Amino acid sequence: MTQTVAGVVPFTSIDFPGCLAAVLFFQGCPLRCPFCHNPELQPFPGPTGQKWEEIMEFLRGRIKRLDGVVFSGGEPLMAPEVVEKIQAVKELGFKVAIHTSGVYPERLREILPFIDWVGLDIKAPWDKYEELTGRPNMVEQVQKSLQILVESGVDFEARTTCDPRHLTPADTLKIAQGLHALGVKTYALQKYRTFDADKNPPSVTEIEAFFAQEALSPIQKFYPDLILR
Numbered sequence: 685m686t687q688t689v690a691g692v693v694p695f696t697s698i699d700f701p702g703c704l705a706a707v708l709f710f711q712g713c714p715l716r717c718p719f720c721h722n723p724e725l726q727p728f729p730g731p732t733g734q735k736w737e738e739i740m741e742f743l744r745g746r747i748k749r750l751d752g753v754v755f756s757g758g759e760p761l762m763a764p765e766v767v768e769k770i771q772a773v774k775e776l777g778f779k780v781a782i783h784t785s786g787v788y789p790e791r792l793r794e795i796l797p798f799i800d801w802v803g804l805d806i807k808a809p810w811d812k813y814e815e816l817t818g819r820p821n822m823v824e825q826v827q828k829s830l831q832i833l834v835e836s837g838v839d840f841e842a843r844t845t846c847d848p849r850h851l852t853p854a855d856t857l858k859i860a861q862g863l864h865a866l867g868v869k870t871y872a873l874q875k876y877r878t879f880d881a882d883k884n885p886p887s888v889t890e891i892e893a894f895f896a897q898e899a900l901s902p903i904q905k906f907y908p909d910l911i912l913r
């Protein structure tokens with residue numbers, strides 16, 4: 685198999701609700717979000733990576749020490765033989781979660797029977813999707829993924845990272861309304877985290893504006909249990 689895993693976080697308690705998990709970061713993403721923290725993961729194939737056999741060896745050593753494994757990225761649904769990879773991890777006894785942008789609905793449908801939890805990133809209100817993903821025609825794909833998830837009954841969360849350089853609190857309200865209309869039950873707002881390579885980071889005040897009660901209250905009418913992180 686090809687080298688598609690660019691990195692591994694061996695232990696996390698925050699990326700897979702209710703599970704102690706390892707995270708596998710898969711190389712490759714079809715989107716070009718202007719706020720991407722991991723642009724080095726966008727090209728496919730990437731410059732470096734670990735062989736899948738090495739990942740499996742690492743996971744065998746974590747049996748009974750971890751509950752689950754998160755397939756993240758990049759976009760893990762771009763990975764070759766992703767269904768087989770997920771099945772192989774399940775066969776070791778782990779629960780499996782996936783973090784996805786939802787742009788591959790049919791691949792999502794294919795893997796769902798083996799998935800315990802999905803975190804689906806909603807980048808923007810539908811009318812700003814092209815601007816904030818750098819790619820046209822993604823809205824239909826993402827909406828289809830949401831429909832597949834809602835109908836599947838698999839536990840999932842839609843979530844938005846609040847980058848004030850690209851989104852406003854009015855945008856997050858619009859997103860929440862759109863998700864509610866599609867039957868999405870769980871929504872989370874995530875604070876934008878600045879990082880070293882960020883040339884023009886937003887201020888803490890701008891980031892916190894999304895989490896002020898006057899911004900949250902209208903969203904909580906749709907999502908009383910809105911998750912904040």
Ligand code: SF4
Nearest residue numbers: 713715716717720758
């Ligand atoms: S979907 Fe994620 S990995 Fe892909 S470009 Fe956007 S932020 Fe980066």
